[in-house]
Amino acid sequence: MKVAVLGCGIMGQTHARNYAVMPGVELAGVCDEQEELGAQLAADCGTTAYTQFEEMIAAVKPDVISICLPTYLHKPYVILAAQAGIHIICEKPIAPTLEEANEMIRVCEQNRVRLFIAHVVRFFPNYTDMSRRIHQGGIGKVGVAHTKRVGGHPAKAKPWYGNKAKSGGVILDLLIHDIDYLRSVLGEVQSVFAMNRTSMQMDYALVTLRFQSGAIANLEGYWGYPGPFTTAVEFAGNKGIIRFNSNEVSSIRLQKAPSELKEGSPRVAVPSSPAFHDPYYYELKHFIDCIIKDEAPIVTTDDAYRAMEIAFAAMESAESGKPVFFKESDGLSVKEG
CATH class of the missing domain: 3.30.360.10 (Dihydrodipicolinate Reductase; domain 2)
Incomplete structure (x- = not known):
């Protein structure tokens, strides 16, 4: 399963580092408009950094993308990914408004791609x-x-x-x-x-x-x-x-x-x-497994x-x-x- 990460802040780093050690998953690229931020994460995870979303999608052709951008930027990139036929793991909340969330869910359904919202708790x-x-x-x-x-x-x-x-x-x-x-x-x-x-x-x-x-x-x-x-x-x-x-x-x-x-x-x-686990690893692995096995996730888009x-x-x-x-x-x- 080939994955990419959009946004290299704290959550993007968390997603990328977990993908990098996940069996059966290839972290094919990370993207951030801040070139140094993306380059450092790519070096840490053994992948390629990009500064433009469209460039990364064209070069990597991922099966799944984690969208780890600020909430108000979720909608445009979820829609672009859905229209490209890419399954999406998006950080919570879905969007800053219910109207935007509705549109994102609808576009993903129309393009027959999975949309997972990362309610990690x-x-x-x-x-x-x-x-x-x-x-x-x-x-x-x-x-x-x-x-x-x-x-x-x-x-x-x-x-x-x-x-x-x-x-x-x-x-x-x-x-x-x-x-x-x-x-x-x-x-x-x-x-x-x-x-x-x-x-x-x-x-x-x-x-x-x-x-x-x-x-x-x-x-x-x-x-x-x-x-x-x-x-x-x-x-x-x-x-x-x-x-x-x-x-x-x-x-x-x-x-x-x-x-x-x-x-x-x-x-x-x-x-x-145990008192300590990396819940983000298990969350992301669960979503990847749901795509592979075509199963419903623990937390659905409707839940989110x-x-x-x-x-x-x-x-x-x-x-x-x-x-x-x-x-x-x-x-x-x-x-x-």
Whole structure:
């Protein structure tokens, strides 16, 4: 499988370095308009650097391309790749607007190419282990969930993040990770209520989701956080609590209700998965395998689009100060006032 990478920033470097060591995959080229950036990555990965997308496509003729550009540049290059018959792995979110996302999905379908959106949290071992335990009934019926995703403001290094029209801000760019993950665990969302505070130094959001199952989740996202980048998640069910915090040594903690604890059993369970993996490798390998085997991915394009719908509903709620509701019969396709 011949692959290429468009965009040689942090995410492009991550994709390229994982492809370079992936069995059955040839990293045939990387592309960035910043010549030195592309040349350095190409040297590191043993491939060829290009500064023009069209030049790389003509020379390499890849089967798959990873699009690791800023969000507002996704649409034109996804469409060009689709029209060239190339399967696409695109970083999240799909686009800065639902209209652009719709067009990208439609063009890929018309050209019969696969479009994968890289919601990598589904592939983080701790998050995967938590969802497995919950789906197996480890903590019973989930009633409440809390997530946290905080770190420095990316606009300090990349000014486009500070332009909400281009990045979508902290809700669309950062909290969409937790929106997608929670939906994969708890199902469809019934309503959204949110607050969002921004300044030159920070972008903070608190989003409350009520799910059709009755569960309620509070999601906290913060660009401009003075401490280290931190992710955390906690689920509380009627039989126990399961939690993870990236700043803690233990990968996740599972606490059972006292009535279910056997004599002498520990109150903290350590998952079988190791504390460290490269989730990007497993994500990309999964997408490549889906193309080869013609299978549906763990996170579908529809999943990615629905996460965008919820994110935009949260932004609408934050602007109006009112909750946004979705019709249960139609999933997330119709909003109510």
